[in-house]
Amino acid sequence: MITKRIIPCLDVKEGKVVKGVQFKNHKIVGSIIDLAQKYSNDGADELVFYDISASTEGSIVDKEWVSKIAEVINIPFCVAGGIKSIEDARQILNLGADKISINTPALNDPQLIQILSNEFGSQCVVIGMDIKLIDGQAYLFAKTGSEKTAFATNIKADDWMIKVQELGAGEVVINAMGQDGVKNGYDIELLKSLGSICSIPMIASGGAGEPQHFIDVFKQTNVDGALAATIFHRNEYSINQVKKELQANNINIRI
């Protein structure tokens, strides 16, 4: 059986890895290549690089670092941020990324999902869903790379989940914005509810602060992977430590 994935997420801004709290106040945490190598050696199942400057400033991710990552790691990685067209996607994939993740451009033009999936295969196409509750109802947010540009759309999370699957998405990352960087655990209720209507791989994001949070999300929901940043960036726990605790709790994991 396929194992549950632990996925460090590296937010990239101006060529450095940064981390914010609830999508703001970003601080530099290190070099892209050093962290990619470190996490890969420590047992990460894949890596996600999210260029937060690209998605808000309208530029495609600077391509040089993507090919450098491909040179130093031999596990899969996904690049997100600023990918708006089939040409942008092709460029990133040709530089060695295995997947591309899109959020705002898919909300603006859902057909883009279908176009990308037909061209590169659904396994390349990840849809990032940044979600926040408004009056108890989960809505999609766009342009979330910076607090200044982020805004709520009128698209409901469960409607969007169904639609992206119909259009050929290969994976979804569910990012609970309220949980980001605050280390209170994943949003179990949201993940349970979206998981019940999802037949493609689904990744939990936002809120991981200790190994128990990973255990909770894998025991209580049907997510296929858990994405985390702060817990690994601050060296509070290593990926290997988290994986050992998961294994001790009978969760199917690659060690």
Next chain:
Amino acid sequence: MTVAIIDCGGANLRSVQKAVEIQDMKVVITKDKNTISNASFVILPGVGSAKSVMNNLQDSNLIETIKELTMPVLGICIGMHVLFDYSAEHNTECLGIVSGNIKKFDSKYTVKVPQMGWNKVTFDQEKFKALDNYYYFANSYYSQISDLTLGSAEHSESFAAVIQKDNFLGCQFHPEKSSFAGKKFLYHFFNAS
């Protein structure tokens, strides 16, 4: 000893090239018939769809060239699918080197489609046991278990993770993305085939 990686348009060419380079092999990415026919090893990498890979091979006039190869050949993921007679992915007629069809995983059996992530591969024969490990998969289509299966994994049911027909080896996973396990698998391909 030259390794020819057939350029069939997929996006993982550089990753496969790098994985071969670290085995200390000389490697070329090529569409040239003579280069392919004269190589010591040939790799058919595959990302995209069976249809796009077959169209690319057709456009480069490589269909007959590949069928006639006698050195060890490794097909990766879609590169393995196209070795078969037919793939259900966009109803694609394939190379017909290996008899059988490629089917789609059915998501109604509580598994996610595509299969994406690390799955445990178990080899049947004692001589391959050292290769039992977790490998990285990203696929919606698969080959059923047959007499040609060397290694298998589970995703709703058992499926063929590694197959062999004469000099043609196929792996459903991506060795170039499978960390140390993938490196060992490729070492085995170059040194034991």
